[in-house]
Each structure stands twice: as C-alpha cells, then as structure tokens.
Amino acid sequence: MAVSALLLAACNDDTEKAGTKSPDKNKPTKEVKQEDAAAFPRTTSNTKEPLEDGHVNYGLVSDTPFEGILNYSFYEGDPDWQVLRIFDEGLLATDEDYVFNQEGAATYELKNDNKTMELTIRDGVKWHDGKPVTGEDLEYAYLVIGNKDYTGVRYDTQMAMIEGMEEYHAGKADKISGIKVEGNKISFTFKEANPSVLTGLWTYPLHKEYLKDVKIKDLVESDKIRKEPIGFGPYKVKKIVQGEAVEYERFDDYWKGKPKAAGVTLKVVNNSIAVKSLQNGDLDLATVNADQMDSAKALGNIEILGNLELAYTYIGFKLGRYDAEKEVSVMDRPKMQNKQLRQAMAYAIDNNIVAEKFYKGLRFAATSVIPTAFPKYHNTEMEGYKFDPEKAKSLLDEAKYVDKDGDGLREDPNGEKFTINFASMTGTDIAEPLSQLYIQQWKDVGLDVQLVDGKLAEFNSFYEMLQTDSEKVDIYQAAWGTGSDPDPSGIWAKGASYNYTRWVNDKNDELLKQGISAKAFDEDYRKDIYNQWQELVHEEVPVIPTLFRYEFEAANKRVTGFDLKFFDWSEIGVTEAEPVK
Template sequence: MAFLVPWGLTSSALAADSPQSGGTMIFLVQPEPPSLALYASSSGPIEQIGTKIYEGLLEVDAKLQPAPGLASEYSIADDGLSATFKLRKGVKWHDGEPLTSADVQFSFMEVLKKLHPRASISLKNLVSVDTPDDATVVMKFSAATPYLARVLSGKDTPIVPKHLMAGKDLKNLDLANRPVGTGPYKFVEWRRGQFVLLEKNQDYWREGLPRPDRLVGRFIADAATRVAALENSEVHLAALGAIPAIEAKRLDALPYLNMSTEGYGSLSSISLLEFNTKVHPFDKKEVRQAVSHVIDREYIVQNIFQGFGTPAKSCLSSQFSAIGINPGDLPNYPRKQDLARAAELLDAAGLKPDASGIRAEVVHDIIPYGEEWRRLGEYIKQALEQVGIRVTLRYEDAATWTRRLYTEYDFQFSSTYHYHLIDPVLGAHRFFLSSSIKPGVPYVNVTRFSNEKVDKLLEQAMVELDREKRAGLYHEFQAIIADEMPSLHIHDMQFATVSNTVVMEHSTSGLGPYGPWYDLWIKAA
C-alpha cells in the first residue's frame, strides 16, 4: 500500500477553517510496538495506536480534568469507598456486540488488575465491581482512592470485550495483535515493519465523529528517513520524539509545518537510567551514586535534547510541585559533573582502577526509541570512561530490549523514560514498590530494588487525603531514593509534536498524541 499526499488531503466544499470530514491522516509511530495489547502494557507506541481503538469510562480534557467517556455520568462517595457509573446507551464493540456493565467488570477485575503495569497499582484497593443492570457499574474499594477519576481514561484503563477474552489465555490472545474496541477507529491491518491501518468506526457513539476516514501509523526505523517523510509530506504528524529535537526546530521554520509542545501536560515525562541492583557493579549504591555525579544533566538537556526539558532534581517529576510535592535539596543530584566525588564513591565501593585505569566493564542497553537516546548512550559511555568505567553500548529492537530487561533481567543498566502522569500513584509507584517486581511484566520495577520503608511510605501516600501530610510522605520517600539510587533520573522531558498545517485539532485532549483523535480533522489543500 502506498501512502501519497493526495490520499490524505482530499478536496472539500466546506470552508477551509471549518471542521471537515474525510481523508487519511498518516502519523509516525516510533518504534514499532511489540503488540497492540493496550490492556496489558504501558508502552508508548502501543498507547499511541491503542487509544484510538479502545476507550475508558472517562477521558482527560484539555485542562487535565476528568470528562465523560463510555460513562455518561458518575459519582464517587464522600468516603471514597465506592463509585457508581452509568454507561452510555447504544455503544457497540467493533464486531457489533453491545457494550454492557459485564465488560467493565471483566476489564477491571480480570484483566487490568492482573495484567496492566499501572492499573495493578492504581486499582490495588478495588475489591469488587457490581453490575446491578447492563448499564450500571458500582466499584467498591477497601480504602479511599482520591485519584480514581484520573485513572479511568482509555490510555490507563481501557475497557475490553469480555465475549472475546473470557476463558482464554489473556497473555496469548489474537486480540493482542488484532484489537477490537469501542473507539472511534477500527483496526484493519498491521503490516510488520510498515504500518498499522485503522478506519473510521461508522457506528461510533459520538454523532458525526470521527472525521477522518482512516488513520495510518507508519513505522520508519531510520531517523533521517522519518524527517524526510515529514518534510516531503509523506506523513502528516510526528510526536513523542519520533523526530529528533534538533530537526523539530528546523522543520518548524518551514511554512507548511508546525511544532507544538501542547498536549503533553498529563504525561510528566522523566528520563533516567535504571540499574540492575542485583548484579555487579551496580549492586552497590556507591557505584550508582557515582554515576549520578559523573553525568552533567545540564549538558544533556542543552546538547542532546536541544533544550527540551530541565535537569531532574529527584526521582519524581517536577510537575508534581502543582500538588505540593517538591524535591527540595537532595544529595546525589548535581546539575554539573563532579568527577572527584564520583572517584571517591567508586573507591569506597571497592572499585579500584587497575594498571590501565579500568575499574569495571559494563554494558549499557539503550532504549530503542530514537537518535537522542543513541547520543545519550554515547555521552554516558564517554563520561563514565573518565572515571575508569568502560562501557559497551547495546541497541536492539523494542521487543528484544523489553524481553531482555523485564523477563530475563539480563542487563546491567539501561536508559529509558517514564510517565509519572498527573499523580505519583498513577505513574511512579510501580517503579519502586517491592510488589511491582513482576517478571515478564513490562514497565514496572525492573531494578528489583526492595525497601520496606519505601513500600510503607508509598502505601500510606496512596490513601492519604491531607495534602501536606501526603507531601511529607513523598519527601521522605524521595530522600531514600536519592540515597539508594536504584534509578538515576536525568531530566524532566518536554516532547514536541511536528505536524503538517493541514492537520487540525490534534491536541484537544489532555493526552495529546495519546488521545482518541475523534475530533481531529484534515483541512483541504
């Protein structure tokens, strides 16, 4: 299948500034996802495609507030121990079957709580889902869940079809690669190494939507080719680092392309290194601390990520300052490189340089998400060699990288980034809790760091309603992680979207490129 500009830019008799229906919007997905099992993964590429197919009970609006989704209305009890949702009438799965409360019950109790890396934590206190009738859902909790309404989007807790999943091996479903949802777009085809094709759901419950006839997610492994495809209008939109930052700034100067940082407010993205705390030499915290003193966070932000972001000050996103959680002054988070302190820490760990000056040899597994990460890997290699740590870089495809880290634990340290989202419970807890050490489950506690005090603090913060007390719990947690440093946080990230000027309304959701895109439209040429 060829993707040509005229296919996407259809003519229309409507005014150029009025929403128009029809056409095909082609967007980059980098890298190609290992599956489309949105219900069992928080992988960015899976979410970028899956959120157009699946939906949640609620959505996230442009102001990062909960908005109606599959549930037309809801109420949460004052004590936070129960919540009632009324489902919309007439919603159908893409195979024509009706959505019912039984699907919601199955999704939460049998799938999300058991398989999803974020939901298994955010829904920890969910004890039951009752279904008084086909349109009513009543959730009951063992403790207050103050963040509940913020975790019910299709991105975080997608509702799945019980009639296609019940009684089957949920980890080995055909549905993982041929998804069936209720969302604005239906899955049509996945050609490995090329594209995923979605088409308009003609029976979508939002009248007159979605507007495009098709969405095409293109997979282009080479960064220069991705840039050229956008520049030549072979694709219409690139988000989430698909275009290197330095190129995004250049493309923004072209009259037919726009760069925007809107739509990312809910992500609270943070880059980091994750250490395998069970293997030499990163089984000693002094070595992990030393790495933090070797890297120059300010240099990384300005020279590798082209000024998109700010140096990290703790293990939590700085965006949480809006809810009273501030890092303060923490040890082991220097903005500038401190080689002398790094050498002291390595000596204290017993890593003395040999006759050739080498203290240790390690392998750095680079997240396979683009050129900035390769450049970060090269920088870290050069930086660590200044203190006698020889680094070998390994760059593999996404499926191999994911399996190596999260199933086999066959790594020493890896670069990555996390979404902390709009509350630490939703995005950050899973990377530090002992209960989140789950072999085979991606994007959880891969460092295998386990600390009873941390577990207790996070469990208390999960249910604490008092803002100041909750902030205090997180401050204590941050101090422990700054000392133990199972993961080394580098910078608070800022993504940019580069789009053709014909693509309209692509960031109206608080989820930006992870939004459902039902109101996106293509302006006639």
C-alpha cells in the same frame, strides 16, 4: 505520556542526532537554556470546517516496529499505545489536572466515605461490532487482570485494594466481591479510601462477548488482540500490516458523534525521514525530535505544537529479579547494591551537557522521578545529582573501589576486576554517541563500563532483557511515560512487574502506601509524603533520573481540531483534499 489514568509505558528514550564533542570533564556545565514549550501552541490554529471525506496520515516516529499487542490490558510499549489510542479508549475522561471529570463515555460518583466509586456508562456507547459497552465488560477486564493466568503487567497495588481482589487473585474466589454490576452501572468498593481512584482507576473495558472463548493465558497472543482488535473509540481497525502500518475507518456510531475524518492511516516512520515526509505532505501529523527541530521550524507547510511531557529518562541499576510465583521483587544481585557506587555514578554524569549538546534545550536535567509536568507533586526543592566528578571519585574511594593495578580502572572492594555491563537502546543518530558519552564520563572516574554484547539493543529486545532480568545487564538507560496518576506504585512497588530495577525498600513500601491512604485525600499531606518519597529515591538512587522532556508534534496546515495534550482523535480532521506543501 497519556492523559488517561495508569497508562504506564516503557519508552524508547528517543535519542537524537547531535555533536559528540565531550565536555570538560572537570568543569560543571551551566544550566541549559531550555526551549520554552509555552512559546509553541498546544492546539492547531486552523479553524476551517473539516472535510466529510478527509483522511489523516499519521507518522509513528520510531526506529522499531510496533509490537502489535493492541489492547490496553496487555500492551507495554509506547509504539503499541500510539496504535491503540486511535481505536480504543477509557470510559472516564480527565481535566487539565488529569483528574476524572464527567465528560467521558461514563460518569462517576464517589460515595461510602470515599471507599466506593460508581460508574454509569452512557447510553449509546458501542463496541465496533455494534454491541453495547456494559458494566460486565469493565468487570471482565478486572477478572482478566486479576486472574493468575493473566500474562500482563496491570495487576498492581491499587487493584489489590479492591475488596475481594486478593482472594480472587489467589484462586480462592470465582468473583471479586468488591465489584458489583447492574446493567450499565458498575461499582468498585475498596478496603480503604484512596485518592488515586480519581486519577488512577482502571477504566478500560474488555469486550467480554468477543473474547470469552479465548483462555486468559492465551489472550495476549490471540488474533483477537493482535490482528482483529475491537475497541469503542472513534475509528475501527480496517487493516494491519504487522509492525509497520494500520488503516482505520470512521466509526459512525461513536458515542461522541461521527468523527471528523473518514479515516486515518498510521505508518511507522524513521526519525531521519520524518521531517522530509512532512515537507512532502506524506504525513499530516508526526513527532518532531531535537535533531529535526531546526529543519522542521523552517518548513512553511506545518505548525509545531509543544507541551511538557509526563515522562522522564533514567539510568537504572539491576539489583535483583522478579519472583513470578510470589509476585514480588527479590533484591539478590549484589553487584550494584553499594549505594555509594550508585551515587558516584550519578555524580559522574553531566545531564546538562546532554540536554544542551544532544537535545538543544528540548530536554532538561531531571532532578526527581516525578516529572515537572506534575507541578502538584514534583519536589521543587530537590536539585538532583549535579555533575561532580571529584565527589564521585571520593565516594568510590570511600567504598573501596580503587585502582590496584595502575591501569586507570578501579577494582571492586575484593580487589577483583570490575566491569559494569550497560544496556542501552538503539534510537536515532545520537543513541550511540550518547551511550559512549556516559561510558566515557564513568571511565573518567575510574569505572569500566561496557555495552552489553558490545552494541545497542533494539527496543523490544532491550525490554525483554529487563523483564526477564537478564544476567547480562547491570545498568540500563531507558525512559518512562508515567501515566496521569501521581501514585508511583505501578513502577516502584515491590510487587510491580514494572519495577525493573527490582529495588526493595521498607521505607519505600511505607510511603507508597501512605500516598494512597485515606489521609492522602488531604493534598498537603499527600504532597509531603511524595516529597519524602522523592528524597528517599534520591538518597538510595536505584535509578538516576537524567532528563525531563518536552513533546513536540508537527501538523500540516490542513489539520484542524488537534490538541497535543489530549489527542482526541474524534476531533482531528483535514480541511483540504490535498496536504499543504
């Protein structure tokens, strides 16, 4: 979802309109012919010089408002991230393989047997109020995230590996001993060498001078985060209509030089009208979802860009709760803990038919929880859970989930009525039929699955249920933008707030630790560790990975300088005063 490191984000699964005809429940479907993202350009073809006073209109395609947590240290959902990336950024840039390079607002050097990472912030990198971005600002981000009063989800395994971080986090120290600041230089010393510092080091500073008067526990709700955010990106926030729109104006002192456009307007646009808005010239840029692809392709005033996305959709099992005091997941909800039950539910659903009928080949069946967009670490040997309802029935029989009263639905091993409560999000027109297809396929193998509260949940309400471990939810359908660091600890470690399933497994902990050990600087070793990890997740199935995704963006033909993979807002401009219609 993002080329910057560690930008894990909860996503809407962007469900889209399609036919609702059910497949033959006893016949495995063929592999779906995928839309070839390589057939689409990744960058706009317009090479004209952008207008000095041009204005870009960007459509945030969503059925839900953005929440308005406009800071990298605190945001959690994709809509907020889309707002954020226009006015703020990380200090380090990445190359095509998502590895840090020397092209960002800071350069870096790895030293001390790979245990110390030193960043040097370039001269002229300024916050939007004109103050310089300093090493203290990045240190302040770590002091906030590591603080016990921090209310976000960014404190993770890698943070805890910094020397002195655990002592600071426990309240035993006022500073983090492994972080040293000298002017525009800042260094991080880790307890042991970790290859993920080259892809996953947190490089998003907080404006210390601007925020220092707000208590850490109050930051996320403060006006300085929600209404008057400051970044050091190419555009400044001029006006926010909460949840609906943001006006940005060019930041002339941007460290890379004056941005190409004079301003940007972001507005939330429902998927059902996105293509019409593109046709009318109301939008210069907008995501194209599967149900709109045929209509978008027919338009003569836009071009469609495509790329593999660092994301996957999945069905998760709620296995426990998060103990906030101990900061670990506790697997204390027995209802979905039978592994054969989870495996049976995986075999019962047909992801190929979903990809074909609902997404027209714009998505494809997921085989693992590391996307194919990570070719280095995606396990190509895994086939995932193929549609096999007979296998599902056999597993349920073995686990003693059997129909004892003859109503076609299985009781639990104790002979009690067994209903599984399924949370799924609103989205576009297929959200409801897609959820009902899964429910029907589970019913076909004898499982009674019902939507939580009898309906789909709105995006923000849905994730609130997951974060608070609502007893209403037994299973849920969601999506992850994984971020560009291959280390999956931020989602899967037992101490990760983002571990929404609350799955706890000793082998999981061991493999995650090995994946960011000094040995893992050897890429073959690290690949083997992550292959083993993917196989473990497949066997234990705390989640069912369902679909991998392509992303497609439409650009009006007046747009120039747009690269879908890197989305550098400073380079995006328009070459005509009026949109091409």
